[in-house]
Amino acid sequence: MRRLSTADPGFGATFDALLEEARDTTTRVDAPVAAIIADVRARGDAALIELTERFDRVRLTPETLRVTSAEIDAAVAAVPAPLAEALEVAAGRIEAFHAAQLPSDLRMTDAAGLTLGMRWTPLDAVGLYVPGGKAAYPSSVLMNAIPARAAGVGRIAMCVPTPDGMLAPLVLAAARRAGVDEIYRIGGAQAVAALAWGTATIRPVDRIVGPGNAYVAEAKRQVFGRVGIDSIAGPSEVVVLADGRQNPRHVALDLLAQAEHDEAAQSILITDDAAFADAVAVAVEIALQALPRAAIAGASWRRNGAIVLVRDWDEAAGLVDRLAPEHLQIMTAEPEALFGRIRHAGAAFLGAWCPEAVGDYVAGPNHVLPTGRTSRFASGLSVYDFLKRTTWVAAxxxxxxxxxxxxxxxxxxxxxxxxxxxxxxxxxxxxxx
Amino acid sequence: MRRLSTADPGFGATFDALLEEARDTTTRVDAPVAAIIADVRARGDAALIELTERFDRVRLTPETLRVTSAEIDAAVAAVPAPLAEALEVAAGRIEAFHAAQLPSDLRMTDAAGLTLGMRWTPLDAVGLYVPGGKAAYPSSVLMNAIPARAAGVGRIAMCVPTPDGMLAPLVLAAARRAGVDEIYRIGGAQAVAALAWGTATIRPVDRIVGPGNAYVAEAKRQVFGRVGIDSIAGPSEVVVLADGRQNPRHVALDLLAQAEHDEAAQSILITDDAAFADAVAVAVEIALQALPRAAIAGASWRRNGAIVLVRDWDEAAGLVDRLAPEHLQIMTAEPEALFGRIRHAGAAFLGAWCPEAVGDYVAGPNHVLPTGRTSRFASGLSVYDFLKRTTWVAAxxxxxxxxxxxxxxxxxxxxxxxxxxxxxxxxxxxxxx
CATH class of the missing domain: 1.20.5.1300 (Single alpha-helices involved in coiled-coils or other helix-helix interfaces)
Structure with missing residues (x-):
C-alpha cells in the first residue's frame, strides 16, 4: 500500500506512475484458443464432448450437453429458503432498474418534409458465459441475463463448465429466475466457439457476454465480428472518497471488499484528513486478520492499494477523473454534489450507508462495469447491450x-x-x- | 451477378453460401503496425515527422504538424458557393437528427427508499481519422464529427494524411463547419498511435473514430483498450426490395451506387416480379456504360451482386433478416409496414423517392453503419458513441x-x-x- 499526498513535491510523477501501472497480467493464449475454435467449427458436438472430457473430466453425449428442466427444478428446490428470498430481492430490483433504462423510438417529420426515425429492436439470441467450479457467482448470472431479458431478447443460451460434474444449484436457480432455460454444461474457449458458430445441438447466438478466464476472453476476441461481445473485464477497482467524519472500520471493509476479488484488484482511499487516513490504514490491517480470503485481499492491498491525502475535494475530483475508476464510493457531507463535479466512473455509491457491495448484489444497476480507466469512454452493461438501432428515412x-x-x-x-x-x-x- | 429464386430446389444452399462468402480480403499488417505504434510511443513527434516523410513525401516540423487556422480559413474561402451551400444543408440536417438522439438521465426513488440513477456524460476528447489523398470525403467528416459535437465532446482532434501535400479544401471546410479546429496532417497507423498515446504536440484522446485503410484499422485494433474505437467497417452493401411498379433505371442506379464504392461491395435486389428482375439486370448494364467508376462498379456487381426472386414479401423479409444488410431500400406499396416486419438492418430508406444516396449525404441519420451482417447486433454511429453512462445509488x-x-x-x-x-x-x- 502506498501513501501519497498531493502536497508532496514528487506527487505528480508518483500519481502518473500509479495510473500507468499495468495490473492485468493475462497470459497470451492466442494459438491454443484458435485451435479449439477451429476444432469446434469442424467437428461440432464431438469436439465439445472431447474437450469437456479433457478439461473438466466429465463425459457428455449430445443428449446430456444440455441441462434438463428436471435438473433445474431439482436445483431450485435445493436452495435454502433465505437464499431463495435473497435471490428474489436481487432479481426483482435488477429487473426494475433495467426496465427503466429502456429507450424510446424516435420519429420526426422535418421542415423539408422528410420523415426520419430511429427504431430500437432486441437482438434475436444472446449467449451467456458463466464461470463454473469452485467459484459460483449467481449474481453474475442475474446481472448478465436480466438486462437481456428486459431488452426483449428472445433466446438466451447459457454455458457453464461443470468441472468433475460440479454445478452450483444457486447458479441454476439464478438462471431459472432470470428466464434462462437453455443451459449447456460446457466451458472455456470451446463454449464460446459453440455459441458463436453453432453445433448440431447448440444454435449460434448474436452476442456473447459474461466473465471468464484468459481462454474465454481470448476466444471472445477471436469470434468478435462473427458475433458481438461485451468488453473484456480487467481486475476490479474502487476509489473511496471519505472525510474525517466517517467510520474507519467501514471504509476499511469497503477497500477490502474490492481487494478480496483478486490480487490484481485495486483499492484507493482519497481523504482530506491525515488522521483518518492513519485510522483506515490500521483498520485495514485489523480487518484483514479476520478475513477468510486474507491472503488475496492482503496481497492486493499491499501491491496495488493506496491512500491519497488531498487538500480539498476539488483536488480529489480531479484525481478521480484521471483514475476513471470502475467503482466510486463518496462518503462526504454532500456526496451528490461532489459526484456532480466528477466526470468519469463506472458506477457511484453515495453516502455513508451505501457500500459498494450493495451494488454488487441488490441495488439494481449493473455490476458489470468498465475497468482499467476505460470509464473515460465505456459504460456498464445495460439493456443497450442487447438492443440495436435501425435509423430510417421516408421521403x-x-x-x-x-x-x-x-x-x-x-x-x-x-x-x-x-x-x-x-x-x-x-x-x-x-x-x- | 447471380440470379436466384426461392422457388429453385437448391435455393437454401445457394443462399447459405451467399451469406457465408467473405468479401473482405484485408491483408494482415499486425507486425508493421505494432512497430509503428511502438516508434510513435517512444519518439513522439520525431517519429511522426519521419514516418510522414516516408509515406506521404511531406516534410513537417512540430510547428507544421497542425493545420493553421489561416489555412482552414483559406480552404473555406476556396469552396465554390453551391458546394458550400450543399455542405451547410447536410451539416444542419445531420446536426438536427443527432441532437434529437440525445438521451435523458434517469433518477428514481423506489419503495425500499434507495435512489437509483443513470447519468450520461460526454467523452472528454475524441480523435477523428479522415482518409486523405485522391479520395476526399467531406461527408465522412460531417458524419463522424457532428455526433461527437452534439454529444458535448469538448475536444475533437482530426488527423488527415496529405500525400504529396494534397489536402482537399472541402474536407477542411467540413471540419470547420462540424466544429473541428484541431487538425493534424498525418495519417496511417502513426496518426492512430499519436491520438491514442499522445506526443509533445498532440494530446491523447479517449476514443478514435473514422474510416481508414488496413493499417489504420489494424492500428485501431491494437490501441483498443487504451482508448475506445468504432467498429472496423467492412465493404459496403445494400439490399433493395422493389416490386414490379418501380422504375428499373432508378433501381439499377441504386444498386450501382453501392457497387461503385469498392469491388468488394455488394448490391442485392429482391423482387417478386421476374420481368422486373430482367428489366433491372438490363438497366444495370446500360447504366454501367456511362459511369466513370464503371470498372469498380462492374466488378462488384459481377462478383457480389445478386437478384433474388421471391414468392411474396414475407419471404423477402425473412431473407433480409438473414442478410442483415448495412443499407435497406424498400420500394413497395407499403414500405413502412414491410419495414416493421424486418428486424435487422443498419439503416432503411422507404419508398420510391428515397434512394440510399440521400442518406449518405443529407437525410440526417448517420452513414457510418454496421456491415457484414453485424446489424444483427450492432448499430450505426450516433451520439451514443460519444457518451458514457455512470449509474449511481444513494441510500x-x-x-x-x-x-x-x-x-x-x-x-x-x-x-x-x-x-x-x-x-x-x-x-x-x-x-x-
Whole structure:
C-alpha cells in the first residue's frame, strides 16, 4: 500500500506512475484458443464432448450437453429458503432498474418534409458465459441475463463448465429466475466457439457476454465480428472518497471488499484528513486478520492499494477523473454534489450507508462495469447491450426535391457519380415509374 | 451477378453460401503496425515527422504538424458557393437528427427508499481519422464529427494524411463547419498511435473514430483498450426490395451506387416480379456504360451482386433478416409496414423517392453503419458513441436496512466475506460513525 499526498513535491510523477501501472497480467493464449475454435467449427458436438472430457473430466453425449428442466427444478428446490428470498430481492430490483433504462423510438417529420426515425429492436439470441467450479457467482448470472431479458431478447443460451460434474444449484436457480432455460454444461474457449458458430445441438447466438478466464476472453476476441461481445473485464477497482467524519472500520471493509476479488484488484482511499487516513490504514490491517480470503485481499492491498491525502475535494475530483475508476464510493457531507463535479466512473455509491457491495448484489444497476480507466469512454452493461438501432428515412417527391440537389452536389464533389445519378434521375423524372 | 429464386430446389444452399462468402480480403499488417505504434510511443513527434516523410513525401516540423487556422480559413474561402451551400444543408440536417438522439438521465426513488440513477456524460476528447489523398470525403467528416459535437465532446482532434501535400479544401471546410479546429496532417497507423498515446504536440484522446485503410484499422485494433474505437467497417452493401411498379433505371442506379464504392461491395435486389428482375439486370448494364467508376462498379456487381426472386414479401423479409444488410431500400406499396416486419438492418430508406444516396449525404441519420451482417447486433454511429453512462445509488440507514440483508446472504453464498461484512457492519452499527 502506498501513501501519497498531493502536497508532496514528487506527487505528480508518483500519481502518473500509479495510473500507468499495468495490473492485468493475462497470459497470451492466442494459438491454443484458435485451435479449439477451429476444432469446434469442424467437428461440432464431438469436439465439445472431447474437450469437456479433457478439461473438466466429465463425459457428455449430445443428449446430456444440455441441462434438463428436471435438473433445474431439482436445483431450485435445493436452495435454502433465505437464499431463495435473497435471490428474489436481487432479481426483482435488477429487473426494475433495467426496465427503466429502456429507450424510446424516435420519429420526426422535418421542415423539408422528410420523415426520419430511429427504431430500437432486441437482438434475436444472446449467449451467456458463466464461470463454473469452485467459484459460483449467481449474481453474475442475474446481472448478465436480466438486462437481456428486459431488452426483449428472445433466446438466451447459457454455458457453464461443470468441472468433475460440479454445478452450483444457486447458479441454476439464478438462471431459472432470470428466464434462462437453455443451459449447456460446457466451458472455456470451446463454449464460446459453440455459441458463436453453432453445433448440431447448440444454435449460434448474436452476442456473447459474461466473465471468464484468459481462454474465454481470448476466444471472445477471436469470434468478435462473427458475433458481438461485451468488453473484456480487467481486475476490479474502487476509489473511496471519505472525510474525517466517517467510520474507519467501514471504509476499511469497503477497500477490502474490492481487494478480496483478486490480487490484481485495486483499492484507493482519497481523504482530506491525515488522521483518518492513519485510522483506515490500521483498520485495514485489523480487518484483514479476520478475513477468510486474507491472503488475496492482503496481497492486493499491499501491491496495488493506496491512500491519497488531498487538500480539498476539488483536488480529489480531479484525481478521480484521471483514475476513471470502475467503482466510486463518496462518503462526504454532500456526496451528490461532489459526484456532480466528477466526470468519469463506472458506477457511484453515495453516502455513508451505501457500500459498494450493495451494488454488487441488490441495488439494481449493473455490476458489470468498465475497468482499467476505460470509464473515460465505456459504460456498464445495460439493456443497450442487447438492443440495436435501425435509423430510417421516408421521403416523397417533394421532399426529395428539397434536399436532393445538395446530395447530388456533394456526391459529385466526392467523385461518386452513381450516387449522384440515383438522386438526379428521380429529380428529373418527376414520377417514380 | 447471380440470379436466384426461392422457388429453385437448391435455393437454401445457394443462399447459405451467399451469406457465408467473405468479401473482405484485408491483408494482415499486425507486425508493421505494432512497430509503428511502438516508434510513435517512444519518439513522439520525431517519429511522426519521419514516418510522414516516408509515406506521404511531406516534410513537417512540430510547428507544421497542425493545420493553421489561416489555412482552414483559406480552404473555406476556396469552396465554390453551391458546394458550400450543399455542405451547410447536410451539416444542419445531420446536426438536427443527432441532437434529437440525445438521451435523458434517469433518477428514481423506489419503495425500499434507495435512489437509483443513470447519468450520461460526454467523452472528454475524441480523435477523428479522415482518409486523405485522391479520395476526399467531406461527408465522412460531417458524419463522424457532428455526433461527437452534439454529444458535448469538448475536444475533437482530426488527423488527415496529405500525400504529396494534397489536402482537399472541402474536407477542411467540413471540419470547420462540424466544429473541428484541431487538425493534424498525418495519417496511417502513426496518426492512430499519436491520438491514442499522445506526443509533445498532440494530446491523447479517449476514443478514435473514422474510416481508414488496413493499417489504420489494424492500428485501431491494437490501441483498443487504451482508448475506445468504432467498429472496423467492412465493404459496403445494400439490399433493395422493389416490386414490379418501380422504375428499373432508378433501381439499377441504386444498386450501382453501392457497387461503385469498392469491388468488394455488394448490391442485392429482391423482387417478386421476374420481368422486373430482367428489366433491372438490363438497366444495370446500360447504366454501367456511362459511369466513370464503371470498372469498380462492374466488378462488384459481377462478383457480389445478386437478384433474388421471391414468392411474396414475407419471404423477402425473412431473407433480409438473414442478410442483415448495412443499407435497406424498400420500394413497395407499403414500405413502412414491410419495414416493421424486418428486424435487422443498419439503416432503411422507404419508398420510391428515397434512394440510399440521400442518406449518405443529407437525410440526417448517420452513414457510418454496421456491415457484414453485424446489424444483427450492432448499430450505426450516433451520439451514443460519444457518451458514457455512470449509474449511481444513494441510500440512507433505513434503505440499507431493507435491502442489505439480501446482499449479505448472497455475498456469503459466493464466499466473499469482506463484501458481506462491509454491509453487515453498517446494519449492526445503526450509525455511520
Amino acid at each position: 416523397d417527391a417533394a421532399a426529395l426535391g428539397r434536399v436532393g440537389p445538395a446530395a447530388v452536389a456533394l456526391a459529385e464533389a466526392e467523385g461518386l457519380q452513381a450516387h449522384a445519378r440515383s438522386i438526379a434521375i428521380r429529380l428529373d423524372s418527376g414520377q417514380p415509374a | 440512507d440507514a433505513a434503505a440499507l436496512g431493507r435491502v442489505g440483508p439480501a446482499a449479505v446472504a448472497l455475498a456469503e453464498a459466493e464466499g466473499l466475506q469482506a463484501h458481506a461484512r462491509s454491509i453487515a457492519i453498517r446494519l449492526d452499527s445503526g450509525q455511520p460513525a
